[in-house]
Amino acid sequence: MESRxxxxxxxxxxxxxxxxxxxxGSGKSTVAIxxxxxxxxxxxxxxxxxxxxxxTGINSDLGFSEQDRRENIRRIAExxxxxxxxxxxxxxAFISPSEQLRNMAREIVGAERFLEVYLSTPLEECExxxxxxxxxxxxxxxxxxxxxxxxxxxxxxxxxxxxDTTGLGVDRxxxxxxxxxxxxxxxxxxxxxx
Amino acid sequence: MESRxxxxxxxxxxxxxxxxxxxxGSGKSTVAIxxxxxxxxxxxxxxxxxxxxxxTGINSDLGFSEQDRRENIRRIAExxxxxxxxxxxxxxAFISPSEQLRNMAREIVGAERFLEVYLSTPLEECExxxxxxxxxxxxxxxxxxxxxxxxxxxxxxxxxxxxDTTGLGVDRxxxxxxxxxxxxxxxxxxxxxx
Numbered sequence: 357m358e359s360r361x362x363x364x365x366x367x368x369x370x371x372x373x374x375x376x377x378x379x380x381g382s383g384k385s386t387v388a389i390x391x392x393x394x395x396x397x398x399x400x401x402x403x404x405x406x407x408x409x410x411x412t413g414i415n416s417d418l419g420f421s422e423q424d425r426r427e428n429i430r431r432i433a434e435x436x437x438x439x440x441x442x443x444x445x446x447x448x449a450f451i452s453p454s455e456q457l458r459n460m461a462r463e464i465v466g467a468e469r470f471l472e473v474y475l476s477t478p479l480e481e482c483e484x485x486x487x488x489x490x491x492x493x494x495x496x497x498x499x500x501x502x503x504x505x506x507x508x509x510x511x512x513x514x515x516x517x518x519x520d521t522t523g524l525g526v527d528r529x530x531x532x533x534x535x536x537x538x539x540x541x542x543x544x545x546x547x548x549x550x
Numbered sequence: 551m552e553s554r555x556x557x558x559x560x561x562x563x564x565x566x567x568x569x570x571x572x573x574x575g576s577g578k579s580t581v582a583i584x585x586x587x588x589x590x591x592x593x594x595x596x597x598x599x600x601x602x603x604x605x606t607g608i609n610s611d612l613g614f615s616e617q618d619r620r621e622n623i624r625r626i627a628e629x630x631x632x633x634x635x636x637x638x639x640x641x642x643a644f645i646s647p648s649e650q651l652r653n654m655a656r657e658i659v660g661a662e663r664f665l666e667v668y669l670s671t672p673l674e675e676c677e678x679x680x681x682x683x684x685x686x687x688x689x690x691x692x693x694x695x696x697x698x699x700x701x702x703x704x705x706x707x708x709x710x711x712x713x714d715t716t717g718l719g720v721d722r723x724x725x726x727x728x729x730x731x732x733x734x735x736x737x738x739x740x741x742x743x744x
Contacts, residue, residue: 366590438597438633
């Protein structure tokens with residue numbers, strides 16, 4: 357079977373998992389989608405994994421018990437590994453609230469091909485936005501163990517990048533991520549990135 | 551999030567799942583690996599999924615009960631769907647012994663992006679090769695429910711392609727698969743295929 361390096365040569369890019377972690381409403385999916393668009397416009401192939409395509413698909417058999425949440429992240433990380441080993445820039449957007457879960461993901465993918473991006477938008481701002489109405493429900497006690505309200509979120513100890521979307525627009529977030537990843541995903545002449 | 555069509559445009563190819571089914575030793579992995587090489591040499595990005603990267607990774611929690619075998623194929627098909635939706639030519643090589651399992655896989659991926667290739671190498675030939683020594687173990691009663699020996703294999707009723715590797719070398723098998731798939735994966739000018 358072909359190695360990752362052979363796939364990367366064909367794609368003219370290097371595989372990488374970009375793992376977005378942060379509270380619900382912190383901007384993970386918004387930044388992920390804008391990042392995908394930017395990568396695409398520069399000719400990089402990427403793949404977003406998020407609740408929409410994972411919870412309804414491969415993890416449709418899982419609930420929200422602690423064991424199932426762990427299994428959810430384990431499988432996602434295994435899928436990230438398969439994509440990254442195919443040379444693809446894999447963008448995972450999941451709350452992944454504990455250091456233990458994020459470390460497991462890093463170990464599965466392989467630390468050298470894993471980048472942790474912490475969306476540090478504060479709870480108050482996430483709750484103010486409440487795009488999906490989940491915080492209101494959680495405050496009303498209708499969602500048990502909701503991260504930030506009734507379940508903890510461990511602040512990442514050493515993220516590769518931290519972004520607070522309160523004061524930073526999507527475009528600037530994407531630019532910061534790109535600055536961070538282009539040296540890692542690049543297999544082309546530097547003039548091609550302009 | 552980007553559509554499959556946008557990914558396909560970037561890759562200049564169309565996503566497709568090629569599902570190899572057949573007995574242990576029928577040539578699934580051998581043909582898959584040679585097919586990957588041929589696709590690569592023509593500039594097509596593909597990804598093989600087989601026992602080696604699935605059973606040790608995403609499906610490492612599964613055993614061989616009937617329920618687990620079904621769950622094994624369900625998850626594999628979901629991974630195939632994710633890759634195919636990224637525009638990648640996804641090559642799955644699994645015994646997948648029943649029509650029911652293969653139909654489930656086809657439904658998950660989507661029939662229009664799914665191609666079933668039946669490796670029809672007869673049991674006698676597979677057992678004669680016995681590359682992994684599994685048939686000897688199965689005959690000795692050391693492997694319960696071994697497909698072809700103590701568990702059934704449903705012959706596919708309408709495979710898109712049938713290959714008996716007894717009389718057909720790997721190169722000819724690959725050529726036949728390529729003839730079948732190039733019209734489906736092609737997004738380039740026909741002169742590029744020569």
